[in-house]
Amino acid sequence: MTTRPFHHGNLRAVLLEEAESVIRQDGVDGLSLRDLARRAGVSHGAPRSHFADRQALLDALAERGFVRLTTRIERALAHDEPARAQFDRIARTYVDFAVDDAALMELMFATKGSAAAPAVGQAAARLFAVLDASLGPADPADPTRARGRFTLLFAATMQGIAALVASGRVPRATGDTLVTDAMESMLTSELGGRAVTRR
Structure with a gap:
C-alpha cells in the first residue's frame, strides 16, 4: 500500500484554494483538514504543517478574504473620477465581492474568527482604514466620530444589499439600484456631510 507524499509544492496555497472551493459549495460546516x-492529494497529517487546527485554517481564509477585498477597494480608488462616482465604484466593488464570495464574506465577519487571530483583526482594520481614507482628510475636532459611524454604516448597508442578492431575494440589477439609492441617501445625509470631507 502506498502512502500519499507529505510534502506538496506550495501546499499552503493549494489548501487555501481548495478550502475556498469547499465553503463556496458546502459552507464552512463542510470544511475539514482531513x-x-x-x-x-497529500497525507492526512500534511495540512497540520501549515494549520494547527481547523480554526487556524478558517482564520487564514478570513485574513485572505480581507486582503483580497482591500486590494479591490484600492483598485477602485485608483480611478481618477469625481468623489461621488468613486464612492459608487467602491460600493459596487464591495457588494460584488460580498455576492460572489458570500460564504467567505460571512466567515470574514464571524466574531470568533476576528477574536481568535490577531492577523484577521489586522487585515480587517486595514480594510476599514482604506475605506476611512477614501472619505478625505479627517477632522480631528469632530467629537461625534462621524467617520467611523459612516464607515460602519457603509459596510453594514452594502453587506445587507449583498445578502439580499446572494439569497435570491432580489435580482442583481435591483441590488445595483439599491446601491445607488443607498449611496445617495448616505452621502446627502447629515452624517455624510460631517464624515465626507472629500468632494
Whole structure:
C-alpha cells in the first residue's frame, strides 16, 4: 500500500484554494483538514504543517478574504473620477465581492474568527482604514466620530444589499439600484456631510 507524499509544492496555497472551493459549495460546516488533504492529494497529517487546527485554517481564509477585498477597494480608488462616482465604484466593488464570495464574506465577519487571530483583526482594520481614507482628510475636532459611524454604516448597508442578492431575494440589477439609492441617501445625509470631507 502506498502512502500519499507529505510534502506538496506550495501546499499552503493549494489548501487555501481548495478550502475556498469547499465553503463556496458546502459552507464552512463542510470544511475539514482531513478532507482538504484528500482533495490536495497529500497525507492526512500534511495540512497540520501549515494549520494547527481547523480554526487556524478558517482564520487564514478570513485574513485572505480581507486582503483580497482591500486590494479591490484600492483598485477602485485608483480611478481618477469625481468623489461621488468613486464612492459608487467602491460600493459596487464591495457588494460584488460580498455576492460572489458570500460564504467567505460571512466567515470574514464571524466574531470568533476576528477574536481568535490577531492577523484577521489586522487585515480587517486595514480594510476599514482604506475605506476611512477614501472619505478625505479627517477632522480631528469632530467629537461625534462621524467617520467611523459612516464607515460602519457603509459596510453594514452594502453587506445587507449583498445578502439580499446572494439569497435570491432580489435580482442583481435591483441590488445595483439599491446601491445607488443607498449611496445617495448616505452621502446627502447629515452624517455624510460631517464624515465626507472629500468632494
